[in-house]
Amino acid sequence: MKKAFTLVELLVVIGIIGILSGVLIASFSGSSESARAAKCLTNLKNLASASQLYASASTWLPQSSSSTYLLDDVDDGNWYDETPGWVSWLSSGMFPSQSEAWGTEISTYHESETDRIYSLTNGVLWKYLSGTSSAYVCPEHVDAVAPAFRPLWSYVMNSGVSGWKYKGVTRADRRLLFAEMPFDGTVNGNYAPSTSKSKYNDCALQHWEGDVIGFNHKAGKGEKCAHVVFVDGHVEKLRQPKDGLNDTQLQELTQWLCEGKDISFDGKKYEKLAD
DSSP, rough: OOOOHHHHHHHHHHHHHHHHHHHHHHHHHHHHHHHHHHHHHHHHHHHHHHHHHHHHHSSSSSOOSSSEEEEOOOSSSSSEEEEEHHHHHHOOEEEEEEHHHHHHHHTTTTTOOHHHHHHHTTEEETGTTOGGGGGGGHHHHHHHHTTTOOOOOOOEEGGTHHHOOOOSSTTTTTTTEEEEEEEEEOSTTTOOTTTTOOOOSSEEOOOGGGGOOOOOOOOTTEEEEEEEEETSEEEEEOOOOOOOHHHHHHHHEEEHHHHHEEEESSSSOEEEEOO
């Protein structure tokens, strides 16, 4: 007759199973985070490569946002057309008036499926990204927003190099090209998907308006990092200081990156080196 397990033995086995399950879950979670981070870095590299290809064909870097212009020389308020940026923030290519054009700006959280498709396909980088919409969205962004809002894009382009002659960009290895936008929507009135449906033009990073980069990826115990790509095409992970960044510090860091400044980081704070 086989001896049955005692209660103590069963509890030990259950405990071991629980520990192993915890290890496996933690390992899987870490792998998932690493995969999401890798996808985001790849997206940024691809956006930089697409921008360089666009510049090779046109001489200029893409515009950070779309613009409108008169189709004729008569300033009668009619017949404005769009010059697309890296993504298009207008919902169609032609409008009967400027006021209508500006009234149809869309943000990364726009609900209209038609506008979603148009915003990407009408952007100047679409054909250089092989028509792949996933190249515009960080997986962390999808997880961060309310399910009702599918983000169109996760990244913002430095307006400081918008439309620049590519070969004329100085300090290309230190001057920001693309960064992730903040996903929580709490800085400078940026869109908060859980509470607002406003339509902000959030494809351009204008540091002089207080826009900032987003620290959206986990980088250790309670720490986060930001993913950025520079004009020369190389990507970097920027670690958040242990004590975090207040609004002023975050805006300063963003400005330094956009202006191509040399920056030091000792783990506690970012500092701009002497010009």
